Amino acid sequence: MEGKVLLYGPIDPAGMDIMRQAGLTVEIPEKLDAGHLESIVADYDAILVRGMAPLPGAVLEKAARCRVVSRHGVGLETIDVAAATRLHIPVTNTPGANANAVAEQAVSLMLDVLKHTCFLNERMKREQDYGVRLRVTCHELAGRTLGLVGLGNIGRRVAEICRAGFGMTVVGYDPCLGQAELDAMGCAIEAQPDLESVLRRADVLSLHAPGGEKPLIGEWELARMKEGSVLINTARGSLIDEAALERALKDGRLLGAGLDVMADEPPLAEHPFYHMDNVVLLPHTAALTKESNRAMAVRSATALVQVLQGVRPEALANPAIWDLRRK
Template sequence: MPSCLVVQPIHPSGIRKLEAAGIEVRRASCADMATVAQEITGCAAVITRNAGLDTAAITAASSLRVIANHGIGTNKIDVAHATGLSIPIVFTPFANAWSVAEHAVMLMLAVGKRLLPSDQAVRGGNWDYRYQPGLQELRGKTLGVVGFGTIGRMTAEIAGRGFGMQVVVHSPAADPAAITAAGARACASLHELLRTADVVSLHRPSRPDTRHLINAATLDVMKRSAILVNTARADLVDTAALAEALRRGGIAGAGIDVFDQEPVPAGQALLGLPNVVLTPHTAGSTDEALQETADQCADQIIEVLAGRRPPHLVNGAVWDARRLPT
């Protein structure tokens, strides 16, 4: 019976699928890589979430035939090392996309409507808070979408159809015709988008060329009334520069779901600011999205172990030379 190590908790539906297919499920006692490296021995498959899978853990897994990434980003998996060992990596590029898009729009609303200070005002008996200016509508505002993959497109759709927002897009890899067909306008540069947008929503992957797309210089380009939302990758934003812009009123507010260090350490610059809404990397964690993501991980593991090519391979070039059972 092949076994699968589950590094971090997943929806029970995925566990049931694996067990129904005759795959033994082992749960890691801890998600740190030193523990995983000890407990992955003998496993044919592994499912990991934001803990990733490092070089040592992959090396220790001499029987490993497939790595399943619970989500989209694979930056915490040593993809190059796994590829060098001919281990296929599967992922779930669409399973939580709508959940993340909804979360991005929720953050826009929460920041624009000053949801958290309003809640605190009611709890503190400060009914006069309602007379303070600065609450914003989304209707008629311009949304700047940075990155026009699945989640960026869905966010644009919700904002455009649901709130009547005008959408502008900067996405170097996107077909301009596809942007136009979606009812949006393509911006040739990030600076053009930042100058134009009332709300900026980030949807780029983590790569060397996208690190700190939002920094002190680009924040200065944005409108003072603008809102920044990041549900994508933490390193797209220079956190210190963002905190300073929020502190001095360089932009109106921000909604952030991803962080350089998770959990966020005490004293992190954003924690004490009233014009930022923070969520603990939960954009893709609705019950619906978690079930779909776990199911897709399980289904693809079952396919690989049965010798069938799965639909979502990160490193498809290894398939024909993939590691086989010994």
């Protein structure tokens, strides 16, 4: 099989090997801005997207030879899936490939916030302040209630870790999953009828939902969370109204927040969260483990090759057009 793949950036060598062994030529463009992509995309049979650089409809319109768009990851918000569907281009992704990595990071953030790990580490290293141990109050996860918003692969893995490792009670809300479905999957999660029910019960609230145009957690939602609770976000920065969260943290309604994602990335230098001791900030690294990068590379490359070979892949974002796809 011959063909050319436009790759948005380096991936694990295992993924590169899969494409090259299938006879494909893989090229990484010098720039990923839309204008440059529009000028070169007509030469490619497939596009493999990684990172947060967008693949807009205007680029796909110029991709006359493209027969598949493969996402190195789960989120599809940077890809114009509607345009791809209209053009009969299958779009694939890798659900579950980074679930454990993100789940572990979510639990790590819970512990960091409750035990002030990052703050204490900084005080020790920068100021040799051993006495700080007597001026902070740390907390435990054991016996608390975890509230999950979104019960996909990542949310369910967080539930598994927190129940088995810390004996937490787990409640959750997902409009696509009820108690019967969770029970059938063997998940010890108490399904809630709505978001508010989770907010009112959770000592620790962890977000695992896709992003949208409007924040899922704003002033109204924060006011319904328990006093002294913790908010964790390893999903999408757009889920939280950051100004409302700042107020809730400063007035003491929330104990703290652990954020791997922000509304704008990177955040502006003057962002208030940089200067708040009860906020743990990470630079969107939850999914970036060696193990998950390899899994995403292998699965995204495999799906790309499968489509070019006429084999339906495991995960399709637009399955309705499979029989109508470009060939």
